[in-house]
Amino acid sequence: MKCILEYSSRMNTALVIEDVRLTPILVADPPLLNTQGVHQPYTPRLIVEVVTRDGITGVGETYGDGAYLEPARSLAEALPGRAVTDLNGLFALADEVCDGSLAAADDRVDAGGLRGVRNAGKIRLSVVSAFEVACLDALGKAHGLPVHALLGGKVRDSVEYSAYLFYRWAAHPGPGEADAWGAALDPAGVVAQARRFADTYGFGSFKLKGGVFEPDREIAAIRALAEAFPGRPLRLDPNGAWSVPTSLYVAGQLKDVLEYLEDPTSGTDNMAAVAACTDVPLATNMCVTTLAEVPEAFARDAVQIVLSDHHYWGGLHRTRELAGVCRTFGVGLSMHSNTHLGISLAAMTHVAATVPDLAYACDSHYPWQTEDVITERHTFTGGRLTVSDAPGLGVALDRDRLAALHRRWLEDDGTYRERDDAAAMRVADPDWTTPAVPRW
Ligand SMILES: O=C([O-])C(=O)C[C@H](O)[C@@H](O)C(=O)[O-]
Numbered sequence: 041m042k043c044i045l046e047y048s049s050r051m052n053t054a055l056v057i058e059d060v061r062l063t064p065i066l067v068a069d070p071p072l073l074n075t076q077g078v079h080q081p082y083t084p085r086l087i088v089e090v091v092t093r094d095g096i097t098g099v100g101e102t103y104g105d106g107a108y109l110e111p112a113r114s115l116a117e118a119l120p121g122r123a124v125t126d127l128n129g130l131f132a133l134a135d136e137v138c139d140g141s142l143a144a145a146d147d148r149v150d151a152g153g154l155r156g157v158r159n160a161g162k163i164r165l166s167v168v169s170a171f172e173v174a175c176l177d178a179l180g181k182a183h184g185l186p187v188h189a190l191l192g193g194k195v196r197d198s199v200e201y202s203a204y205l206f207y208r209w210a211a212h213p214g215p216g217e218a219d220a221w222g223a224a225l226d227p228a229g230v231v232a233q234a235r236r237f238a239d240t241y242g243f244g245s246f247k248l249k250g251g252v253f254e255p256d257r258e259i260a261a262i263r264a265l266a267e268a269f270p271g272r273p274l275r276l277d278p279n280g281a282w283s284v285p286t287s288l289y290v291a292g293q294l295k296d297v298l299e300y301l302e303d304p305t306s307g308t309d310n311m312a313a314v315a316a317c318t319d320v321p322l323a324t325n326m327c328v329t330t331l332a333e334v335p336e337a338f339a340r341d342a343v344q345i346v347l348s349d350h351h352y353w354g355g356l357h358r359t360r361e362l363a364g365v366c367r368t369f370g371v372g373l374s375m376h377s378n379t380h381l382g383i384s385l386a387a388m389t390h391v392a393a394t395v396p397d398l399a400y401a402c403d404s405h406y407p408w409q410t411e412d413v414i415t416e417r418h419t420f421t422g423g424r425l426t427v428s429d430a431p432g433l434g435v436a437l438d439r440d441r442l443a444a445l446h447r448r449w450l451e452d453d454g455t456y457r458e459r460d461d462a463a464a465m466r467v468a469d470p471d472w473t474t475p476a477v478p479r480w
């Protein structure tokens with residue numbers, strides 16, 4: 041008995057957080073086009089490390105724009121002395137300490153306009169998510185358990201991902217150098233890109249980021265994909281750029297080949313109006329991105345699939361809670377991705393492995409990211425990632441890479457510290473302004 045008590049008190053002390061490190065970085069990003077503009081050559085991410093009294097380090101990752109950094113600093117300062125097991129307490133602590141730095145946030149759509157509402161609560165959850173993942177990583181390492189085991193256990197050994205196709209330029213405007221992918225600006229270019237994704241990673245389903253060209257051009261690209269890959273699930277996502285009539289027109293043109301349409305139009309009213317008049321399921325990572333948006337959207341059947349992003353839903357446990365809500369209302373669940381690195385992809389794969397009814401391949405930008413902060417990059421095989429059974433997330437931080445990407449952030453004059461796809465577009469087209477929606 042005495043031994044057990046001693047063990048448990050030693051363990052509890054060992055799991056206390058001694059130190060927290062925050063490292064903002066800039067990561068290379070190719071010239072991918074969307075309805076707002078084009079990706080900048082570098083994009084910000086934030087890496088979070090929590091170090092326990094026993095010297096175990098857990099890692100997490102989240103969005104790295106300025107709005108996330110201040111609340112992350114507040115939370116990092118408040119965390120030492122708490123245990124990595126105190127995951128529920130993280131939310132209350134963040135409510136307590138982050139709000140001063142979130143005062144500037146309001147209910148507008150996020151800066152890029154691509155991820156739904158941008159309010160203080162959602163930014164706070166995106167910050168907490170990185171700390172939650174880092175705590176889970178440390179806890180898993182302390183007990184020799186993979187993160188999926190801490191979430192109740194995996195129900196699958198691998199997670200399927202979909203190819204994330206983009207219209208794109210061969211190089212960033214200005215002094216940018218071409219990468220190996222080349223331009224994709226028409227149906228042939230999109231099919232060639234899809235072929236490369238399929239051959240290299242084995243992806244079996246394809247999502248095209250739309251809202252870039254007039255809808256008929258994007259319809260032609262999806263038709264070309266359907267011809268090149270008969271029977272494969274296809275998705276088109278214009279990030280809310282279309283009106284209700286345009287959305288219905290596109291749905292009508294592509295209803296025989298689309299697995300779903302993603303955010304064809306903006307807002308619950310418009311999504312509900314589209315959903316009422318088409319059998320093509322609607323998915324979203326814009327219309328439903330907070331719990332507050334769930335009741336109305338689900339009651340009006342505005343969305344049939346929620347693409348959860350564990351960052352803005354507040355981490356892995358909260359993602360599982362969202363999965364329960366979706367299951368209750370008969371709404372499908374899959375996962376959204378933004379520019380992310382190996383830590384977030386590992387976290388996403390662990391939580392995806394634990395969700396029983398994951399009926400759709402998840403999104404991942406990962407193949408577009410040539411840089412990472414982990415020692416061994418993830419490898420897609422047959423379009424899937426094997427779920428790691430190693431302790432924690434199963435990834436190791438590459439400190440040299442982290443330092444180099446942080447140095448880039450330090451040396452940046454501010455141009456790239458905030459993701460701004462419209463600003464990047466102005467390098468090529470000085471008159472470019474963020475298009476109003478609906479754009480078509
Ligand atoms: O599915 C989505 O809407 C996204 O992945 C949003 C992203 O910001 C994407 O549009 C991008 O990176 O251009």
Ligand SMILES: [Mg+2]
Nearest residue numbers: 277302303325
């Ligand atoms: Mg989307």
